[in-house]
Amino acid sequence: MYFSAEFQLGNPGIYYQFKLRENESEPFFALVTKNSTALQTLRSGDLVPMIFHYQDKTIPAVHKTTRIKYILDGTPIGFKDHFMIGLDIDRVGE
Known part of the structure; x- marks a missing residue:
């Protein structure tokens, strides 16, 4: 599926990019x-x-509205x- 994603912070022109991850309890974080x-x-x-990017750079990136499900301290895990x-x-739009 997707390898990384990015979104624009409140200040125009500044993008935050991150690698997408998964584990046994959470498939997409x-x-x-x-x-x-x-x-x-x-x-x-x-x-x-x-904006979501595929690991295969020949596949164009896709734009998707994404819901933030939660924000949790990762230290305990x-x-x-x-x-x-x-x-x-x-489930965006449901």
């Missing part, structure tokens, strides 16, 4: 450092226009000094 500007911008429930941001593109 991003890791963000605890002092990231992105954390100051995002809130659970937000709908954010994002092994992501020290990071927050997990759950993403949902399948």
Whole structure:
């Protein structure tokens, strides 16, 4: 599926790009450092226009509105000094 994604922060011209991840309990999330500007911008429930990139660079990127499912401290599950941001593109608009 998708390899990475990006979205524009509140300040025009500044994009935040991140690798997409999955684990046993969450199929679609991003890791963000605890002092990231992105954390100051995002809130659970937000709908954010994002650009998703495939690992195969010959496939064009796609634009999708994405719901922020949650923002959780990742330290308890092994992501020290990071927050997990759950993403949902399948149910946007329901």
